[in-house]
Amino acid sequence: MYTFTTHSPAETEALAKQVGGKLRAGDCIAFFGGLGAGKTTFTRGLAAGLGLPDLVSSPTFALVNEYHAEGCISVYHFDMYRVTSPDALESTGFWDYPAEDSVFVIEWAENIAEMLPQSCIRIQIDGNGDQPRTVTVEGDERFADLGC
Ligand SMILES: Nc1ncnc2c1ncn2[C@@H]1O[C@H](COP(=O)(O)OP(=O)(O)OP(=O)(O)O)[C@@H](O)[C@H]1O
Numbered sequence: 454m455y456t457f458t459t460h461s462p463a464e465t466e467a468l469a470k471q472v473g474g475k476l477r478a479g480d481c482i483a484f485f486g487g488l489g490a491g492k493t494t495f496t497r498g499l500a501a502g503l504g505l506p507d508l509v510s511s512p513t514f515a516l517v518n519e520y521h522a523e524g525c526i527s528v529y530h531f532d533m534y535r536v537t538s539p540d541a542l543e544s545t546g547f548w549d550y551p552a553e554d555s556v557f558v559i560e561w562a563e564n565i566a567e568m569l570p571q572s573c574i575r576i577q578i579d580g581n582g583d584q585p586r587t588v589t590v591e592g593d594e595r596f597a598d599l600g601c
C-alpha cells in the first residue's frame with residue numbers, strides 16, 4: 454500500500470499520469486472516495502499516462518465512457534454511482550467489455566464492492582473541496598517508486 458498527498462488537481466493528475474504509465478492491458482482500477490474526491494481528475498491523468506488524448510469527462514450520465522487511440526491501450530471508464538445490484542451492473546454492459554485487452558477504471562467502486570474483479574488495483578482518495586487529498590494505491594510493486 455502506497456500513500457501520497459496532493460495539494461491541487463494538477464498534482465493529482467501528475468501522480469495519476471505516473472500510475473497510468475505503469476498500467477498494462479487487463480488492469481482494473483477501482484476508486485474509493487466520496488463526492489468530489491478527485492476520481493475523474495485522477496482518471497484524466499491515468500489516460501494521459503497511457504498516451505490517450507485529453508478526452509476524459511465524468512461518465513455519470515453515460516455510465517461508461519470509452520477512450521481509444523491508435524497504438525494505445527483502450528480505457529473503459531465506469532461510474533457506479535447509481536449501480537448497486539448485480540442486475541444493474543450487468544445492464545451497464547460491464548461484463549461484456551474486453552477486460553483482458555483494455556484498462557477498466559471504476560468510480561464509486563464501493564457500490565459494487567462484492568462484484569469487483571479480485572485483482573483490482575484499489576485507489577482510495579480522501580479529502581474534498583480545496584483540502585489536500587490523501588491518495589492510497591493498493592496494488593503490486595509496480596507502484597513502489599511513484600513520486601509526487
Ligand atoms: N488535490 C486535489 N486533487 C483533485 N481534485 C482537487 C484537488 N483539490 C481540489 N480539487 C477539486 O476537486 C474536484 C474533484 O472533482 P472530480 O470530478 O475529479 O471528483 P470525483 O471524485 O470524480 O467526483 P464525483 O464523486 O462527482 O464523481 C475538482 O473540482 C478539483 O478541481
Ligand SMILES: [Mg+2]
Nearest residue numbers: 492493511560
Ligand atoms: Mg467523477
